[in-house]
Amino acid sequence: MSEVPVLIVGGGPVGLVASLLLSRLGIRSLLVERHPGTAIHPKARGINARTMEVFRQQGIEAVVRQAGLPPERTGFIVWARSLAGEEIERRVPWGRSERSSDVSPVRACLCAQDYLEPVLRRSAEEQAPGELRFNTELKGFTQDGVGVTATLRDVVSGAEQEVMAEYMIAADGAQSAVRAALGVGMVGKKDVYDSVNILLEADLRPWTADRPAALYFIENDKLRGTFLTINAHDRWGFLVNSLKAQGYTAQDFTPERSAALVRLAAGVPDLPVNVLGVAPWVASAHVAEQYRHGRIFLAGDAAHEMPPTGGFGMNTGVQDVHNLCWKLALVLQGRAADSLLQTYHDERQPLARTITEQALANAVSMGRLQKIQKTTGARPEFLNEQGMIFGASYTSSAVVPDGSPPPAVANPITDYVASARPGGRAPHAWLQAKDGTRVSTIDLVGKGFTLLGGAKAAKWAEAAKALEVTPVTVGNGSLQPADERWRETYGIGDDGAVLVRPDGYVAWRAASAAPDAARTLAAAMNAILGSIRDRAS
Numbered sequence: 001m002s003e004v005p006v007l008i009v010g011g012g013p014v015g016l017v018a019s020l021l022l023s024r025l026g027i028r029s030l031l032v033e034r035h036p037g038t039a040i041h042p043k044a045r046g047i048n049a050r051t052m053e054v055f056r057q058q059g060i061e062a063v064v065r066q067a068g069l070p071p072e073r074t075g076f077i078v079w080a081r082s083l084a085g086e087e088i089e090r091r092v093p094w095g096r097s098e099r100s101s102d103v104s105p106v107r108a109c110l111c112a113q114d115y116l117e118p119v120l121r122r123s124a125e126e127q128a129p130g131e132l133r134f135n136t137e138l139k140g141f142t143q144d145g146v147g148v149t150a151t152l153r154d155v156v157s158g159a160e161q162e163v164m165a166e167y168m169i170a171a172d173g174a175q176s177a178v179r180a181a182l183g184v185g186m187v188g189k190k191d192v193y194d195s196v197n198i199l200l201e202a203d204l205r206p207w208t209a210d211r212p213a214a215l216y217f218i219e220n221d222k223l224r225g226t227f228l229t230i231n232a233h234d235r236w237g238f239l240v241n242s243l244k245a246q247g248y249t250a251q252d253f254t255p256e257r258s259a260a261l262v263r264l265a266a267g268v269p270d271l272p273v274n275v276l277g278v279a280p281w282v283a284s285a286h287v288a289e290q291y292r293h294g295r296i297f298l299a300g301d302a303a304h305e306m307p308p309t310g311g312f313g314m315n316t317g318v319q320d321v322h323n324l325c326w327k328l329a330l331v332l333q334g335r336a337a338d339s340l341l342q343t344y345h346d347e348r349q350p351l352a353r354t355i356t357e358q359a360l361a362n363a364v365s366m367g368r369l370q371k372i373q374k375t376t377g378a379r380p381e382f383l384n385e386q387g388m389i390f391g392a393s394y395t396s397s398a399v400v401p402d403g404s405p406p407p408a409v410a411n412p413i414t415d416y417v418a419s420a421r422p423g424g425r426a427p428h429a430w431l432q433a434k435d436g437t438r439v440s441t442i443d444l445v446g447k448g449f450t451l452l453g454g455a456k457a458a459k460w461a462e463a464a465k466a467l468e469v470t471p472v473t474v475g476n477g478s479l480q481p482a483d484e485r486w487r488e489t490y491g492i493g494d495d496g497a498v499l500v501r502p503d504g505y506v507a508w509r510a511a512s513a514a515p516d517a518a519r520t521l522a523a524a525m526n527a528i529l530g531s532i533r534d535r536a537s
């Protein structure tokens with residue numbers, strides 16, 4: 001029997017990112033994926049700026065952007081009677097707007113899942129040659145106090161092999177067999193509406209090039225569907241929602257009928273259309289009651305299924321494993337207690353419930369659950385969710401509160417107020433290096449904990465070094481605040497400090513100096529990582 005620290009089940013975007021993250025943290029893993037290769041359908045396309053920050057931290061932002069389209073080629077969302085017909089409404093989503101650069105050094109990106117996954121696969125394989133096995137499925141598993149014993153099956157030869165892993169990440173998608181075998185309950189609504197995705201070739205530039213958009217919603221009295229931009233030229237998705245409400249069944253979508261519907265939605269009866277594939281799916285809006293089951297962690301769609309309205313499914317999944325992998329690494333290295341692993345559920349599950357509710361509210365506002373109406377549009381929160389994306393705040397034992405209240409906002413979904421309050425994402429502020437180059441605070445987060453301190457925080461910096469935390473001093477000459485944003489958002493004096501976790505979230509903050517910096521910071525680290533006694537046991 002072979003042994004591996006972490007077994008990852010599923011080679012979708014979430015499993016692939018988990019593999020990459022673990023390798024970069026020095027943890028060996030084995031990823032198994034039952035299909036021979038990566039996704040052939042472009043399901044997810046919208047990568048939000050927070051996920052792009054994760055990709056930037058892993059050094060793959062540029063290759064992902066290369067595979068996708070820049071914001072200016074997908075700058076709008078359009079509602080129309082047909083592509084060639086009357087335009088009803090045009091919006092600029094927040095992620096495509098210039099305002100988004102106040103919040104992050106990174107812009108959102110549109111990259112279809114079938115273009116993204118090969119990039120993720122290549123990056124993961126470069127880090128862990130031979131540790132990603134396609135054509136290999138998880139057939140069964142058992143777990144006990146020391147590990148998970150998994151039976152793997154080679155899909156081509158049928159050969160079976162047992163692998164012993166200390167931990168297993170179930171990134172096996174919405175139909176997760178691991179979740180089913182564990183008997184995990186789901187909270188929320190299952191099967192809220194049905195849809196088909198049509199992947200097609202057609203040159204739609206004459207009706208799209210002058211209003212480049214990520215989505216073209218078509219609403220007329222015969223049809224409700226959405227053109228999904230893939231390469232903004234001759235490769236598109238067409239999504240028909242709410243089949244039952246529109247009087248269709250999935251079987252109606254033969255290639256000929258699908259092409260006819262595309263022509264109807266385009267409003268161009270003689271449009272040449274080549275249908276490449278048709279994939280029916282059903283949207284659900286529910287979240288696993290518990291993400292952790294002993295040594296097994298649910299992640300991505302295995303943990304939460306949500307309607308794609310808002311583009312949160314993959315983004316939430318990537319951010320799940322970004323939250324989980326550093327915790328697994330520290331526990332496997334004996335540097336944190338098992339209690340740190342429970343914070344994965346405590347932090348990610350409540351957030352997924354909020355995101356799922358919001359994705360469903362978007363869908364409802366767009367009439368996804370009803371028969372065709374004259375005008376549906378979408379609620380103002382749709383693709384304007386920067387409060388939820390950047391302002392999410394964790395409550396768990398891996399965060400030490402500092403007694404400050406959360407920033408006051410009128411609408412927590414749309415309004416983001418940058419703050420380094422413990423539990424939130426360490427905000428973006430530009431700093432200037434001696435040579436004049438600008439560095440974002442986001443780029444200072446490394447593989448371990450980072451302590452951002454003011455110019456007179458030498459005692460905090462000393463304490464950090466003794467705890468294997470990387471100190472960074474802001475304001476001492478080598479890194480100066482580029483503007484007022486550092487002071488406004490970090491909320492510390494020159495002698496204060498902010499402790500940032502490897503996932504970019506604030507774990508602890510001291511507004512000013514403390515009488516015994518070494519003891520104070522050690523106590524905070526101990527609270528976050530679990531007590532030394534627990535770690536040794």
Ligand SMILES: Cc1cc2nc3c(=O)[nH]c(=O)nc-3n(C[C@H](O)[C@H](O)[C@H](O)COP(=O)(O)OP(=O)(O)OC[C@H]3O[C@@H](n4cnc5c(N)ncnc54)[C@H](O)[C@@H]3O)c2cc1C
Pocket residue numbers: 009010011012013014015032033034035043044045046047113136137138139171172173174176177197239281299300301302308310311312313314315316317
């Ligand atoms: C129309 C549509 C549009 C969407 N748009 C967006 C968007 O814009 N932004 C966004 O963030 N999300 C979007 N999503 C959601 C996104 O596609 C999913 O959230 C994402 O694919 C989830 O990734 P995952 O890795 O968790 O699961 P999956 O992508 O489903 O991958 C799971 C993998 O596990 C494998 N597997 C399953 N069981 C086993 C087993 N026993 N052994 C080995 N392998 C196994 C499967 O073969 C599969 O490859 C959209 C979805 C749809 C349907």
